[in-house]
Amino acid sequence: MFGVVVLCTAGVAMSLTQTLIMPLIPMLPGVFDTSASHVTWTVTVTMAVGAVATPIAGRLGDMLGRRRLLLVCVGAVGVGSSVCAVAPSMPVFLAGRALQGLGVAFVAVGISIMREFVPAGRLGAAVGMMSSxxxxxxxLGLPFAAFVAQTHGWRVLFWVAAAGSLACLIGIRTLVPPGGIGTGGRFDVVGALGLGAILLTLLLPLSNGPAWGWTSRITLSLSGMSILISVGWLAYEIRRRDPLLDLRIAALRPVFLGNIIGMMNAFAFYGMELIPIQxxxxxxxxxxxxxxxMxxxxxxxxxxxVAAFGSSHLGARLVASRGARxxxxxxxxxxxxxxxxLMLALLAGWEFPILYLLGITCLIGTSTGMSYATLPTLIMDTVPAEQTGEANGLNALMRIVGLAVAAAVVGMILADGSIQDPGVNRIAPSAAGxxxxTTAALVAAVTSVLAALLLPRGLRSSGPGGRSVRSWRREPGSARQERGSRGRLPG
Known part of the structure; x- marks a missing residue:
């Protein structure tokens, strides 16, 4: 179980590096003598790189060995943190943040490698903890970063992140079994470039739409390019013998609905991070x-x-006893x-206490922990073992898209109609905002429930390598399964 502890700890550390930038955004324009709009790229570049890297890392992990990809992700975060710590200018700082974005792919690959060494009876709980x-x-990223930056300086914050990455690297190398040698095969370079282009042209307008303007030429142009590239990419991937993402696997009902649920739950969770903090x-x-x-x-x-982490075990037990649906x-x-x-309190105009808001956020955290614990298990019980990383990478990608859409939509709503408080010369969201x-987050939560109700009944975890979900046996096999093995690369 030491390997599971190391992976979960590293998962928290990798996720933390994505949010530690938030308390620094107000001070970075003065540090690097740049504009506030340029500073927003410190968030955008990490999100964009993470979105592109997640499905690619999942596929490469299936091909070359998953522990190898874990080490690459953690090493990149460590190097990126060191670059940020010594950055003399904004371009160098952005390069470090881009390297940190590779840490986003860590959790999806980490979940996949657990299938190789965790006993069947403990796999659900382990996957739940890793996912949460x-x-x-x-x-934890916001209070941790705010404390370290205020007491020791922002550069020390990145040195701490680099030291944490080094500790995770040693722990994974020492305590996580190497697992299988990988399936081998050829890597779909064109498919990877196409997917990267789709995600960049999608995430850039979503992240920068409030600054650029939602009807500006650049926002509309990038959105149109994303649609056109997606059409061409889908046509290419369907015809390719060894695609980056096996679309037949992605079209299986549990996988397809699981991706919708993951995106909607990420939207609701991040929306309820943005609203209470405001x-x-x-x-x-x-x-x-x-x-x-702050x-x-x-x-x-x-x-x-903490509620999300604690409820992951409850989610795993419910999956085993009552099913994923x-x-x-x-x-x-x-x-x-x-x-x-929260909506009823806002409609009533109730000036609720902090404890009321705290209870709401903990309930959302519990919901998210249960959902995040269930989705990887659902996917692993649906797809072949050799495509676990690919399928989990796609689900993680949909969560990233959900986060990006929530940041754009909820951020735009809160900013629109904001009011100025003359007493402290500060802008704050209005009651209507x-x-x-909250309504937007509620719609996402309702959509996730509707998608869950469409899942096949009786979906239960059957352990690593098991395929208890009926759809996998009854649906046509994937293109890779039908072709059989095409040789292996060294692990």
Whole structure:
């Protein structure tokens, strides 16, 4: 079990490096003598690289060996953190943040390698903890970064991240079994470049739409390019004998619906990260403002991550006893309950206490932990063992897209109609903005429940290598399965 502990700890560390930038955004324009709009690229570049790297790393892990890809991801984060720590200018800093983006792919590959060495009876719980590390790292990143940056300086923050990456690298190399040697085969370079182009042209307008303008020429042009490239990429991948992503696997009903659920749950979770943090930090004179500092706000949001981690074990047990469909419906119902409670309080104009908001965020964290624990197990029980990394990478990619869409939509709603507080000269969201943003998150939660209800009944985990989901046996085999093995590369 030491390998599982190392992987889960590393998963938290990799996720934490993605959010530690948030408290630094207000100070970076002065540090690097640049504009606030340029600083937003410190978030965008990491998200874009992570989105591109996640499915590619999953495929390469299946081909070349998953532990090897884990070491590459962790090593890249360590190098990127060191580059950020010594960066003399914004371009160098952005290069470091781009390298840190490779850490986004870590969790998907880590889940896949667990299938190779974790006993069947413990696989569900292990996968749940690993998957929920995304939420834990995201929730702990803000208070951790705010504390270190305020007490020791922002460069020390990145040195700490580099040291943590080195410790994770040693732990994985020492305690995680090497696993299989990989399936081999040829890597689809054209497919990877095409997927990268699709994601970049999709995520850039989503991330920068508020600054560029949603109807600006560059936003509309990139969005149109994303659609055109997607059409060509799909046509190419369907015809290719050894594609980057086996679209027949992605079209299986549990996998397809699981990707929708993952995207919607990520939207709801991140929406409920953005809304409460704005309420906590908004001046008390503004609607629903609670007027606490950034560090205090981050600490108050941290229990949501702890709830996500703790509920992952509950999710794994529910999957084993009642099935994935039941577990995902329960998780979605918890999110709907939490968001409805917030919406009713906003509609009533109730100036609720901090504890009420804390309870809502913890309920959302519990929902997210159960969902994130269930989805990888659902996918692993649906696809062949040799395509686990690829399928989990695609699901992780859909979560990243959900986060990006939530950041764009919820951020735009909260910014639109914001009000100026003359007492502290600060802009805060309006009551209508909070209500509309909560509605958007609620719609995402309802959509995830509807998708879960469409899953086949009786989906239960059968352990590593098992394929208890009926759709895999009854659906046509994947292109790779039909072709058989085409040789292996050295592991």
């Amino acid at each position: 590390s995304l939420a834990v790292g995201g929730a 309420m906590l930090m908004a001046p008390s004179a503004t609607p629903h403002g609670l007027g606490v500092s 560090l205090t706000a981050g600490l108050l949001m941290a229990p949501a991550g 039941f577990t995902l419906v329960v998780a979605g119902a918890l999110a709907i309950t939490a968001l409805s409670a 909070y209500l509309l943003a």
